Each structure stands twice: as structure tokens, then as C-alpha cells.
Amino acid sequence: MDFYIGLLQVIGVHTLLGLSAWCILHTGQVSLAQGGFFAIGAYTAGMLTAMAGWSLGPSLFIAALIASLIAIAIGFPALRVKGLMLVVATTAFAEIVRLVFFNLKWQVQTPNGPIGPDGGLGFGGIRYFPANAWSGLEILTLIWCLVAGVMSVLWLLDRSRIGTLWRAVGEDEVAAQSAGINLTAAKVSAFGIGGAIAGLAGGIFSHNTTHIEHGNFTILLATFAIAYPIIGGLKSLLGTLIAVIFIQGFLIEGLRFLGDWRSLLFGAMILAIMLIRPTGLLSAPLRLPLFNSKKNAPIGNAKTGAHHA
């Protein structure tokens, strides 16, 4: 039972991470900085509860806010680079964040001994959940309430003015500009909202694991973050969730019985998915009717491939 609760917690946190990348991918930008924003959220929230003694709610809020502000700051220089150059630039940022936390030593004395980030040894003792006697199931409920909340907000956002503008920018920047769309506002707002969601996910993550270290936030994490929405399909939010369940639940946990062969099959399955459904698992026409209101459907009937720039 504990195993399944733990797995569902991981799936919830990774869904949030995937949704943060979804926002930015919508504007046609591929960002590998999501792991960095996630790390910032994780350390910020952890420091607020464990070192400053805040309660969880405000800590998560501040973690999301700080990650969002830093994402906005990254969004502005990112306006000047596109495509592969943006991938390189955001990768560099994520590495900077990781190395800052690798070197960060800042501990405070508490009755239980020193607590705080301890460089390469990591940041342990983020014991808000155990200290307040939260059960695994309660943590799980909190995580999935947050996932549901974030998904609802993004769903409304996608149907609103800003969603249309994000998609338009993602389709063709020059045409979007000429139609009067402010590129800076569209791209930076996507970074800001994506950063906030990643920060929130990080905050939950650090409290759930109670110990974090720089090794949690490598480029692999950022790769997963963008893989979820791409594999799930950018056209619906549910695609991201299904991709997380597929990767974390099926490929990583479900295939454990294969032993060493698992990693091999993992890669092969991802390749197979991209071959069979190049625009993602939930791209048309396997779309759920829920997301297809009759009028002004956000989606058409794409039969063909790539999301071209």
C-alpha cells in the first residue's frame, strides 16, 4: 500500500512539473530550465518551513512566487534566443542553479541540531509532514488537490485570451507579431506561470522526501519535464498526466521485473510512442469529448505530424 501511495505522490509531483513545461512549450519555446525552477522551489519552501518555522501553505506560495520571479528574469534574455540556442541557454541556467545549491552552506541552530542546506551533503530534516503527523494518504490528497487546481487554472487559461495568444505565438512568431500580439508579454508570461508551477512542485517534493540534494535536480529531471507534455500531446492537459502515468507508473515502476532489461525497453517504448503518435498520445483524433466544445473547438482534426514553427 505504501508503495502505491508513494508512486501516486511521485506521479502527482511530476505532473505538476510536466504542466510547468507545457505552459512554456505552448509558446513554441523549449526550456530545460524547469528542473532549475523546481530546485529553487524545493530549497525555498524547505528553508522556510525547516529553518524559519513557517507553515506549509505560505512556504509553498513564496516558493512558487520566487521561482516565478526568477523564471520571468530568465524569460527576458530568453526572448533573444530561439530553438536550440534556447535549449542550451536554459540548460546552462539549470546547471548554475544546481551548482549554487551544491555550494550553498547555510545552517541555523535548532533544538534538534543544525538544520539547512549543507553543500554537497544536501539539505535534510525538512520534517514538516512528520512533525505535524501527516499520513502518506493526507500528503497524497494535498498533492492531487494541487494538481487538480493547477490543471483547472491552466484549462481556463487555455480557453481564455492568453491561451489563444500563447498558441498563436507558438505557431508563428512573425505572424503573431503582425497580428498585434506582444511577443514579450506572451513569452515572459508563459515563463512566469510555468516557473510558478515548477516552484510549487519543488516545494511539495522537498517536503515529501524530507531530504534534497543537488543530485535531484540534474538535467535528467528537466528532460523528463519536457518529455511529459511532448509525449502526452500539447493539445490537452490530460495528455501530460497520462504521459506521467505511462512513464513513471508503467515504464519505471511497472517494468521493474525485467531487471536490467528495463532501461532498454524504456527507451524503445518512448521511441515507439513517438513513431505511432508523433504529436503525442492524446493528439487528435483520440481526443476526449470533454475538451471539444462544439463551437470554437480549440482543436481541429489534425491527421499529420509536427507542430511546426
Add this chain to the structure above:
Amino acid sequence: MLKVENLARYFGGIKAVDGIDFDIRRGEILGLIGPNGSGKSTTVNLIAGLYAPTTGRVIFEGQDIQKLLPHERANLGIARTFQNIRLFGQLSVWQNLWAARVVRETGWSGLKQRWFSTATQGKLETEAYLEFCGLEHKRDQLAANLAFGEQRRLELARAAISGAPLLLLDEPAAGMNSEEIDDLDQRIRKLRDQGKTILLIEHHMELVMGVCDRVVVLNFGRKIAEGKPEEVQQDAQVQAAYLGSDSDDAFMQAALQA
């Protein structure tokens, strides 16, 4: 309405546009023609703000718009289409128009339009322009899946729906058959009758000569003629630019002998 003063753009040593002046008067259809590489598209990109000029100014409604970004110019009232169609390919026909319309709605009204209302001004206008481009029956199709002529019509409607009084149409007839060109002719006139001012960049002489009130002719980045279509057609320099001339031969011979 729009005034171009001594506008020039060099790409390295190539003088794509080399100091041209003309103005667009309110309510007219101005043709901008010239042989390939004469600087027509560069001129449009300079007016729309995609390129910064090497020298010169663009003045719109008495305001120097040199410092404005493309989207600011669009919001000020200069909309355009592209020579190689640029639609939002993976968005539906309806959304292509909606994106250009909704950008005019700021703050709450934009959000409200999308969520709470069934027949707001923006939606009615979007419907009207859907009808204008004759794609009501394809409203939910992806723009990328439309036929070529339909894509051109949609792009024209997307420029028109922005509410901009000035439309820059960059070779809207490229790749069209004569039937489609007649159709385009009608639509351009319809837009003019709605009060739009139009700058038409075009190769297709029949369309230009038929629909334009005045024509500006470019060659090698310079303006070589301006006037009513029939006057321009008679102009010796214009004929030389399009057909080649004896004087060119004479020049070449002189050059060879020297």
C-alpha cells in the same frame, strides 16, 4: 495616411531599398509593383517594422513610428499579409481569426468574451469575417489543412479583422489561378468599401491595373514612376524595367567597348 520618407535598407552591399518616398492616401488602393528583387517586400517589412531602416522614416497618421515594434504598429493600425502565407497552422480557422481579434480586447473584457458570453461584439465580428473569407463550413478545421486559396483568404481576413485601417497585402495573388484572382479582386474592393486603405504589392499586372487607384513602381530599390495605372503603363522607364530596353543594350555595348 502613411508617408514614407527617403526610406532605405541595405543588406551589406546590397541596396534592397535605396531612398524611396511615397505616400498612401486614406481610402485608396495603392499598387506597389516592380520586377523581382526591386525592393517591394523589403518596403513592406520596413513599414510593418520587421526590419529597421538604414535611413529614412515612416510616418503613420502624422506620427513617426520608427521606434515602434511590429505588434505596436499593428495595434496602431497597420495590418499585413505575407508573401509566403503565415497562418497559425495548428489552430482552427476560427481561432486564427479570433487570435487577431481578441488581442484588441484588454483585461477583463477579453477574458469575459471567451468565458461568459455567447454573442459579444468580438464573436460577432469573428463570425462576420469568417463569412467574408467564405470559410464558415470549415471553421473547426486546422488552418494548415486548408487549400492554398483558402489559406490566402483566411490570411486576408485575419489582417482585416484586426481593425487596422491600413492593410499591407504582400503578393496576395501569388500562385492563384485567374478565377481565384477575380475573387480576390472582389474581396479587395469590398475591404476598400468598408473603409480600409490598402497597399497592394503584386506581380499580377491585370489585378494591379484593374483594382488600384494609383501605382508606385520600384526598380533596383528606387522609385521610377508613380501615377494612375494607365499613366504608369505608358512610362518608358517602367517598360524598360519590365521588358528591357534599347538603352540597356547601348549601355552594355558602350561598356564592352570601353
